[in-house]
Amino acid sequence: MIYARGLVKRFGDFTAVDGIDLEVAPGEAFGFLGPNGAGKSSTMRMISCVSLPTAGELRILGMDPARDGTRIRGRLGVCPQLDTLDPDLNVRENLTTYARYFGISRAEARRRADELLEFARLTEKAASPVEPLSGGMKRRLTIARALVNEPDLVLLDEPTTGLDPQARHLLWERLFRLKQRGTTLVLTTHYMDEAEQLCDRLVVMDGGRIVAEGSPRSLIETYSTPEVVELRFGLEELDGYAGKLEGIGERLDVLPDRILLYAPDGDGAAAEVHRRGVNPSSVLVRRSSLEDVFLHLTGRTLVD
Amino acid sequence: MAHPTVAVLERHLTLYRRLWRASVFGSFVLPVLFLLSIGVGVGGYVGDVGGVSYLAWIVPGVMASSAFQMAAGESTYPVFGDFRWTRAYHAARATPVGVPDILRGWMLYILIRVLVNALVFLGVTALFGALHSPLAVLAPLACGLLGVAVSAPITAFAATIGHDSYFALLFRFVMMPSTLFAGVFFPLEQLPDWLEPVAMASPLWHAVELCRAATLGAATAWPAWLHAAYLLAWAAGGFAWAVRAFRKRLED
Numbered sequence: 001m002i003y004a005r006g007l008v009k010r011f012g013d014f015t016a017v018d019g020i021d022l023e024v025a026p027g028e029a030f031g032f033l034g035p036n037g038a039g040k041s042s043t044m045r046m047i048s049c050v051s052l053p054t055a056g057e058l059r060i061l062g063m064d065p066a067r068d069g070t071r072i073r074g075r076l077g078v079c080p081q082l083d084t085l086d087p088d089l090n091v092r093e094n095l096t097t098y099a100r101y102f103g104i105s106r107a108e109a110r111r112r113a114d115e116l117l118e119f120a121r122l123t124e125k126a127a128s129p130v131e132p133l134s135g136g137m138k139r140r141l142t143i144a145r146a147l148v149n150e151p152d153l154v155l156l157d158e159p160t161t162g163l164d165p166q167a168r169h170l171l172w173e174r175l176f177r178l179k180q181r182g183t184t185l186v187l188t189t190h191y192m193d194e195a196e197q198l199c200d201r202l203v204v205m206d207g208g209r210i211v212a213e214g215s216p217r218s219l220i221e222t223y224s225t226p227e228v229v230e231l232r233f234g235l236e237e238l239d240g241y242a243g244k245l246e247g248i249g250e251r252l253d254v255l256p257d258r259i260l261l262y263a264p265d266g267d268g269a270a271a272e273v274h275r276r277g278v279n280p281s282s283v284l285v286r287r288s289s290l291e292d293v294f295l296h297l298t299g300r301t302l303v304d
Numbered sequence: 305m306a307h308p309t310v311a312v313l314e315r316h317l318t319l320y321r322r323l324w325r326a327s328v329f330g331s332f333v334l335p336v337l338f339l340l341s342i343g344v345g346v347g348g349y350v351g352d353v354g355g356v357s358y359l360a361w362i363v364p365g366v367m368a369s370s371a372f373q374m375a376a377g378e379s380t381y382p383v384f385g386d387f388r389w390t391r392a393y394h395a396a397r398a399t400p401v402g403v404p405d406i407l408r409g410w411m412l413y414i415l416i417r418v419l420v421n422a423l424v425f426l427g428v429t430a431l432f433g434a435l436h437s438p439l440a441v442l443a444p445l446a447c448g449l450l451g452v453a454v455s456a457p458i459t460a461f462a463a464t465i466g467h468d469s470y471f472a473l474l475f476r477f478v479m480m481p482s483t484l485f486a487g488v489f490f491p492l493e494q495l496p497d498w499l500e501p502v503a504m505a506s507p508l509w510h511a512v513e514l515c516r517a518a519t520l521g522a523a524t525a526w527p528a529w530l531h532a533a534y535l536l537a538w539a540a541g542g543f544a545w546a547v548r549a550f551r552k553r554l555e556d
Binding site: 011048052070078083086087088089098101149 | 395
């Protein structure tokens with residue numbers, strides 16, 4: 001569905017995307033993970049054929065965006081990072097108006113709008129203006145709108161940023177449904193849990209480059225340990241403790257507010273901490289996550 | 305399969321269905337009030353101009369200037385807002401709709417709005433007995449041409465600016481003087497000689513000439529085709545500028 005070699009995007013002196021290689025297969029749910037400014041959105045804009053690459057090779061659905069941009073866009077569903085709904089049109093009209101952009105007949109547009117309102121759980125809101133809808137509803141409407149042309153490839157740029165947990169879970173559930181139907185999904189996110197929930201495979205981006213690639217599971221196995229122990233110590237200087245904890249687990253990271261111990265057996269490592277006479281104010285043993293992978297790869301946390 | 309340009313036009317018409325009541329007041333009632341106060345009121349003191357009543361003389365001018373105001377006004381905040389606030393252009397650009405489609409659909413919408421407005425206005429002025437020639441039916445066409453000639457460059461301008469406060473400057477220093485010195489309320493010859501070419505540069509004056517020729521059956525200052533060509537040049541130049549401005553904004 002997507003093939004990229006040495007993809008570069010520059011804006012003047014600034015290099016947003018610095019030579020990335022990608023391949024996305026049909027039916028796959030593929031994620032770009034990285035902090036703000038990593039180059040995820042610029043990559044998405046190139047894939048959605050509104051911004052042409054500065055250098056490198058890019059094929060979307062087997063076509064060249066520079067030559068066949070219009071044809072490619074006709075088969076994409078794009079859910080942008082910022083809502084682009086028409087606030088002066090009602091929910092239903094937002095779908096039918098957009099359907100017409102794809103050359104879909106009025107009758108067919110109405111039929112698909114009903115179907116998508118059902119899918120997005122917005123049937124009761126069909127005649128409502130967009131403005132009073134909640135953030136989660138607007139996102140669902142944006143996603144429904146992106147599906148109006150029955151796209152082969154759906155692009156979602158930070159689909160759940162700024163939503164409350166309940167709205168995020170409902171959205172994930174809807175996206176999971178899409179994935180089950182075999183729709184190819186490409187999404188960007190800076191949420192670890194989102195990437196773990198939705199992506200079969202993902203790349204970690206930092207500074208315009210891909211720093212790691214794989215399934216969420218394999219990334220955790222490669223770059224982290226099965227479990228992590230988080231230690232907090234009130235207001236004291238953490239560096240003093242680091243020396244005392246040396247050798248517990250495979251590795252440790254000192255963050256501004258806590259120390260992370262990477263260990264195959266978290267409970268065992270926590271017991272060792274106490275045995276050495278170190279008494280943190282709180283101890284949390286948890287499964288390793290993509291957050292730890294990212295921290296290990298870039299030395300920074302994702303969301304500050 | 306509908307052309308993408310038509311789909312863009314449909315969006316604007318769907319939006320207009322919501323807002324038409326408010327806009328009818330501005331675009332139609334206001335010029336009529338103008339005619340009553342200035343045409344009938346001021347006209348009582350002025351007497352005849354160019355062999356016709358002052359009211360009949362300013363009808364084509366007010367008609368063209370109302371098209372001018374409407375086309376200009378519609379091309380400021382609504383265009384700026386579709387970039388900044390609703391991001392409707394970004395939404396359209398993510399589909400097979402291209403920048404030329406976005407702009408052609410928009411120009412067609414402006415054309416329809418201006419034409420409808422001018423036709424209604426023409427009907428009302430006929431009741432005032434202010435139309436002296438059957439050619440008056442052609443006046444809305446001149447208004448439509450003026451609408452596109454004005455809307456295209458202002459649309460481009462709205463796509464270029466980073467802050468909407470520029471519109472206040474546009475209205476104060478471009479639109480207002482254009483309306484006052486384009487032969488709407490008095491013949492251009494009344495102006496000092498050095499100001500006449502400036503007034504002639506405004507697309508409005510050319511449309512006023514065409515409209516006046518149509519409603520009064522009088523001759524135009526330049527050959528009619530030249531006035532029309534001048535307006536067309538503004539439309540074409542503005543459109544080309546708008547395509548560039550929109551591309552820059554949407555495709556990088």
